[in-house]
Amino acid sequence: MSALLLVSGGAMAQTVPVKPLSSPIVIAHRGASGLRPEHTIASYTLAIEQGADFIEPDLVLTKDDVFVARHENDITGTTDVAKHPEFAARRTTKVIDGETHTGWFTEDFTLAELKTLRAIERLPKVRPDNAKYDGQFEVPTLAEVIALAKKHSVGGRVVGIYPETKHPTYFASIGHPMEARLVAQLNAAGWSKPSDPVFIQSFEVNNLKQLHGMTGLRLIQLMDAAGAPADKAAPSYAAMATPDGLKAVAAYAYGIGPNKDMIQRGDAAPSTLVADAHAAGLRLHPWTFRAENLFLPPSLRVGTDPVARGKLAEEITRFLNLGIDGFFTDFAYIGVDARNAQRAKAKGQ
Template sequence: MKKITYIIILFTLLLSSGCSIHEASGKTPDYRPLVIAHRGASDLEPEHTLSSYKKAIKDKADYIEIDLEETKDGQLVAIHDDSVDRTTNGTGYIRDLTLSQIKNLNLAKGEKIQTIEEIIKTFKLSTKYYIETRENKNGQITMEKQLVKILKKYNLIDRNKVIIESFSEKSLKKIHSLDSNIPITRLIRTQEVRDIDDKALKNISKYASTIGIKAKLANPTILKKAHKHDLKLHVYFTNSDKSNNEGKLIKSCYKIKVDGVFTNNPASAISKLPKQTK
């Protein structure tokens, strides 16, 4: 009886002191950030192709990331650049080409540019989607209504299968106004990160649940600032990071416990996670 009383008293003291059971036992909860396949497994397969997405899903990525551009006839297609020059055997700006014209072009390995709806039809609820919107060349937002309509059509919002990201605050606020249940990530450019303060983070938290920054800018201070405003921190890598050892950089991000990482190679990113989280 005395032993039981002692345990109850100890448990009460731990709770009142703010100490968790994990802390009392010397154990810490597993750390497992989201692993987001940047343009699919784009280190291993051509970016934004079905093969790239399939590889990412096979390699256990939590999300496949999809950049959107709008065609001349108003179709939303998965491509990073505003032109087809770099990734296809054709030339021209997406905004000046119809979907039919774009479908006549080939990506690497003979694959085709996909619309967002074609991608969702292919993978349905078997994966989660991290979708980037953007303004057009005139600074206008034109893709948001159509995108939300597609997401609702395939039940992705209700099933918690989608996150929307953008550097455009205007686009994200529009998404939020269309459906406040969609999780939103506000991407932040380098100079903005360096100047960011509590006021800016508080404003972002009104419509977003996450901020996204370059991995090399991540540090405990910015992570603490984000969490103070109930914002998660996701980090992404740039082409220059490859020459600066992305593997080492991602480990440093894991060390400070960022909430998510964008990666071109999900299997590699997962292999570098702290041992207890594998």
């Protein structure tokens, strides 16, 4: 591919050639979250052991402005906070990105208080084996995730991190802006350049544009199959995924992270998103590839039990053959095997 790529960096974009799309990256979605409770050191460690190239922490802030890894700032369904009587009075109702949530929220806890909680499985009915680990693992900090990645970056192997800023506009509105804190922490870890093993992702737009002026790290614009960015910086994700919309995204981002349905929904014919994004100089890292029948297209399900595992490797291979540049999966070992098999097949042709 000969197109030039706009790489976020400082106040001005840098142009570098897009590298050949021969080695798609495997991104461990919240760690090995198909096998361990998500966003725990145990989950991230298992994903690394399974060969993931990147581990993905979703980032929210504590009351004392420490980044921790949780899917949401609402920790009701991912920790045992409800079993802690000392925190019962902190249960509250908030409006976040236009939606009402009732529960417990990270911004109302100090890090020391969060460390007294333990993680629980978010999808216990889908992943009952994960629920067996409830109560065993702490809520990790970004610092601990960085340390884990660096610990395993040995012998020529590099393990990267792929953090997502969660609800950045909301956090800024309550006096906890994320951008400068995140850049400072990543700089302190020695990561600031496009070549460093870090991607920063967000569903919001202005958050990424602000980061574009602050760091040279690669930025990924997340997109869902419906709806629009919470910061209302674009009319819809669908508009952002058009050729003109993708050109606009390329002015501040390295790539996009679309819902996989935007590329191919179930067993339907694929869209033109891969070709359109590549034409704009963007990489594509779709989400999320899961092994349970519930999340697979009908042709790849095994049996009728919605939580039984189907043919995930075949689904991943479908998308690799469409030309994606990486993918998020809850089952890193299946993703690594599928990627390696597809790469070996391509070399043998």
